[in-house]
Amino acid sequence: MAEHGHGEHAQMTGWRRWAYSTNHQEIGLMYIWTAFFFFIIGGMLAMLMRVELMAPGPTIMDPQAFNELFTMHGTTMVFLWIMPVFAGFGNYFVPLMIGAKDMAFPRINALSFWLIPPAGAMLFLAAFLPGQHLADAGWTGYVPLSLQSPGLGMSFWFLGLHLLGVASTLGALNFIVTIFRMRAPGVTFHNMPLFVWAQLTTAFLLLFSLPVLGTALVMGFGDRTLGTHYYDLASGGAILWQHLFWFFAHPEVYVLILPSMGIVSEVLPKFTGRPIFGYKAMAYSILGIGFLGYTVWVHHMFVTGIPSSVRTVFMINTMIIGVPTGVKIFNWLATIWGGRIQLKTPMLFALAFIGNFLIGGLDGIFLASIPVDYQLTDTYWVVSHIHYVLFGGAVLGIFAGVYYWFPRMTGRMYNEKLGVAHFVLTVIFLNVTFFIQHSLGLAGMPRRVADYIPAFTQMNLISSIGAVCLGLTQLLFLYNALVSLRSGRIVGSGDPWGGSVRPEWQHGIMPNPVAHASAEPHAEVRHGGEL
Amino acid sequence: MAQHPEGAAHAHADEEMTLPHGSKWPIIAAMGVGLIYVGLIAGWPILAGGLAIVIIAMAGIITEDARWWNGNVGTGMRNGWWGVLFFLGTEVMLFSALFATYFNHRAAAGAGFGLNPEGQFYLADAVVKTGINTVILLLSGVTCHFAHTAIRRGDQQKLKLWLVATIALGAVFIGGQVVEYLSLASEGLRVQSGTFGATFYMLTGTHGAHVLGGLGVLSICAWRAFQGQFDQKRHVAVEVSAIYWHFVDVVWVLLYAVVYLRVL
Numbered sequence: 157m158a159e160h161g162h163g164e165h166a167q168m169t170g171w172r173r174w175a176y177s178t179n180h181q182e183i184g185l186m187y188i189w190t191a192f193f194f195f196i197i198g199g200m201l202a203m204l205m206r207v208e209l210m211a212p213g214p215t216i217m218d219p220q221a222f223n224e225l226f227t228m229h230g231t232t233m234v235f236l237w238i239m240p241v242f243a244g245f246g247n248y249f250v251p252l253m254i255g256a257k258d259m260a261f262p263r264i265n266a267l268s269f270w271l272i273p274p275a276g277a278m279l280f281l282a283a284f285l286p287g288q289h290l291a292d293a294g295w296t297g298y299v300p301l302s303l304q305s306p307g308l309g310m311s312f313w314f315l316g317l318h319l320l321g322v323a324s325t326l327g328a329l330n331f332i333v334t335i336f337r338m339r340a341p342g343v344t345f346h347n348m349p350l351f352v353w354a355q356l357t358t359a360f361l362l363l364f365s366l367p368v369l370g371t372a373l374v375m376g377f378g379d380r381t382l383g384t385h386y387y388d389l390a391s392g393g394a395i396l397w398q399h400l401f402w403f404f405a406h407p408e409v410y411v412l413i414l415p416s417m418g419i420v421s422e423v424l425p426k427f428t429g430r431p432i433f434g435y436k437a438m439a440y441s442i443l444g445i446g447f448l449g450y451t452v453w454v455h456h457m458f459v460t461g462i463p464s465s466v467r468t469v470f471m472i473n474t475m476i477i478g479v480p481t482g483v484k485i486f487n488w489l490a491t492i493w494g495g496r497i498q499l500k501t502p503m504l505f506a507l508a509f510i511g512n513f514l515i516g517g518l519d520g521i522f523l524a525s526i527p528v529d530y531q532l533t534d535t536y537w538v539v540s541h542i543h544y545v546l547f548g549g550a551v552l553g554i555f556a557g558v559y560y561w562f563p564r565m566t567g568r569m570y571n572e573k574l575g576v577a578h579f580v581l582t583v584i585f586l587n588v589t590f591f592i593q594h595s596l597g598l599a600g601m602p603r604r605v606a607d608y609i610p611a612f613t614q615m616n617l618i619s620s621i622g623a624v625c626l627g628l629t630q631l632l633f634l635y636n637a638l639v640s641l642r643s644g645r646i647v648g649s650g651d652p653w654g655g656s657v658r659p660e661w662q663h664g665i666m667p668n669p670v671a672h673a674s675a676e677p678h679a680e681v682r683h684g685g686e687l
Numbered sequence: 688m689a690q691h692p693e694g695a696a697h698a699h700a701d702e703e704m705t706l707p708h709g710s711k712w713p714i715i716a717a718m719g720v721g722l723i724y725v726g727l728i729a730g731w732p733i734l735a736g737g738l739a740i741v742i743i744a745m746a747g748i749i750t751e752d753a754r755w756w757n758g759n760v761g762t763g764m765r766n767g768w769w770g771v772l773f774f775l776g777t778e779v780m781l782f783s784a785l786f787a788t789y790f791n792h793r794a795a796a797g798a799g800f801g802l803n804p805e806g807q808f809y810l811a812d813a814v815v816k817t818g819i820n821t822v823i824l825l826l827s828g829v830t831c832h833f834a835h836t837a838i839r840r841g842d843q844q845k846l847k848l849w850l851v852a853t854i855a856l857g858a859v860f861i862g863g864q865v866v867e868y869l870s871l872a873s874e875g876l877r878v879q880s881g882t883f884g885a886t887f888y889m890l891t892g893t894h895g896a897h898v899l900g901g902l903g904v905l906s907i908c909a910w911r912a913f914q915g916q917f918d919q920k921r922h923v924a925v926e927v928s929a930i931y932w933h934f935v936d937v938v939w940v941l942l943y944a945v946v947y948l949r950v951l
Contacts, residue, residue, distance in 0.1 A: 266713035274721025371784035391795035
């Protein structure tokens with residue numbers, strides 16, 4: 157046993173402990189660190205963009221650089237920040253929550269993580285090559301723009317995304333088998349934490365949509381480099397790309413929000429002292445959102461001339477998603493109702509998640525309506541919508557999770573005052589930045605353009621000031637996290653939040669790293685074998 | 688059994704999932720894959736370097752696992768079986784995307800799709816030859832099934848026999864595909880030849896790559912079979928390889944019907 161067990165592994169020290177790790181908690185932490193690294197990069201790209209838009213006309217860059225910035229900002233935030241950070245939380249907490257010793261395939265798990273740094277480097281590689289520029293066709297890579305963009309950056313984009321897709325597919329497989337097969341006795345689909353439900357649904361969304369993106373990317377790469385004709389414009393290639401891309405990318409937006417919904421469903425009960433309201437409704441609404449997520453991709457293509465009968469079906473499907481989402485919102489509110497609310501930082505972020513995500517959900521319902529979409533598509537309304545869902549939703553949920561689980565992952569407590577300050581400033585500047593973009597969109601300002609008419613100056617200036625402040629606010633978090641990591645108050649051997657103890661605080665092979673909490677592995681580990 | 692002392696040891700630890708130790712191969716493999724991807728753009732020296740690293744890492748994982756699998760085969764929850772099942776889900780979506788592209792272009796091109804400059808269907812000659820090849824691949828599915836049923840009875844000799852037969856038939860199929868590619872290329876059908884050339888080579892090439900991958904896993908199974916690693920209860924690898932091989936067969940039947948016979 158010693159040869160294969162964790163004994164040998166635990167003795168590895170220094171960089172080898174991390175580089176050669178197959179332990180889900182260590183891999184989870186590496187995911188989270190990597191994701192935050194790319195969050196900083198993606199955030200700096202966004203701030204540069206908003207500085208350019210502070211005034212009409214060229215200010216600090218040429219339009220080509222602006223195109224590269226919004227392309228890399230979107231790609232980075234979606235594929236290198238939110239997806240890896242959720243994979244990190246999932247890695248760390250799903251096995252703990254279901255009482256499994258580790259993920260089902262520990263080495264595949266390590267491989268999924270280690271594919272991300274080379275893929276991320278590849279996406280940015282062209283910036284360091286003389287005479288080359290980064291990908292510049294938007295994160296959606298629309299054909300023919302993405303095929304005609306000269307240079308290596310776009311080619312690296314096609315293959316870099318493909319590699320990230322391979323990594324995520326392996327990760328999704330791992331989560332599904334882990335959750336299906338590795339639950340400890342007594343952990344069932346009807347009592348496992350909602351975060352696990354969210355990760356399971358996310359994994360299914362990735363599993364069936366990523367292969368389609370991968371195929372589309374390989375064909376695009378062929379058209380760029382081999383002279384093939386997959387996206388032959390005379391044969392409808394431009395629309396074909398959009399179908400294949402959005403068949404992936406619409407499920408993808410639920411990949412980016414469901415785990416945050418799961419985190420919020422963990423945080424709210426903890427800080428209200430009440431169990432989650434309507435557990436089964438919550439679980440099945442996650443599943444429902446996931447299923448419906450596959451049936452709505454054409455709503456990104458209403459203006460492409462698709463027959464109106466088809467459009468109507470997709471409009472209705474899109475609006476139906478509001479139903480399971482509404483179930484979740486009301487159940488969260490019912491959970492809070494009458495609870496003994498503790499306004500700690502994680503709870504604050506979870507509450508702000510509900511409000512800001514709701515804004516993003518409602519302005520999305522407007523977009524789902526075909527005539528409204530005709531007016532608003534490709535305007536700043538869309539930019540506002542996606543940022544309310546992804547920053548107001550996904551990122552606020554991530555921060556709720558980071559603060560909530562900080563003591564579990566580091567063994568130390570963060571600074572609560574700094575946490576609250578980070579929360580207050582984030583929510584203020586988030587709304588300063590993005591709310592006014594609704595007005596810009598209604599007024600007709602197109603997205604993805606480095607310039608605008610002088611009439612939009614004031615609104616853009618407000619949004620830009622908000623964006624720069626929002627970015628700087630994140631330094632507070634960085635400072636808090638790094639200082640607390642070294643000198644935060646050491647928490648005891650259990651859950652520092654009080655109330656009923658959740659499973660992720662009870663188990664774990666890698667104990668609470670500072671306090672050396674009870675390292676007793678789960679009492680009833682199911683038997684298993686890899687192949 | 689003398690061949691797997693660790694397996695005997697595990698008879699006692701049957702109730703516990705055995706975790707692999709930390710491994711250096713995942714990170715090495717990942718860096719190799721990264722180099723392959725960069726090399727596809729930057730040129731063959733990097734590509735070759737990446738391939739070499741991946742091959743070394745694969746060899747490392749397999750030698751690491753040959754010991755490890757041997758001690759753990761059949762001890763538990765058949766996670767591998769489930770992993771392969773869901774992996775086939777991704778394969779279904781992969782081929783769905785390819786078929787969708789094919790149908791899009793066939794509809795867009797109308798009656799002229801797949802015709803050579805003389806106005807004849809490029810695959811007119813290939814229908815019969817490839818039909819024979821199709822039968823060969825289907826036969827390999829039968830032999831693969833025999834291999835699986837053999838080990839379920841615990842018949843190790845028949846397992847080896849049918850696995851080798853399956854690998855041989857699969858290799859013949861690949862050979863037939865290579866011959867067909869060469870002859871089509873000489874007729875002027877290339878991957879750059881419009882939407883038909885692009886989709887034809889993409890569909891058949893992706894399928895061929897899956898056959899090659901299947902031959903790889905079947906070869907590992909055969910090698911392990913000759914080591915005597917399988918018995919009546921412990922043969923998950925044979926089972927999942929068979930499932931994968933049947934899947935590849937079914938895709939080919941669909942592909943042949945759609946692309947060659949144009950029945951759909």
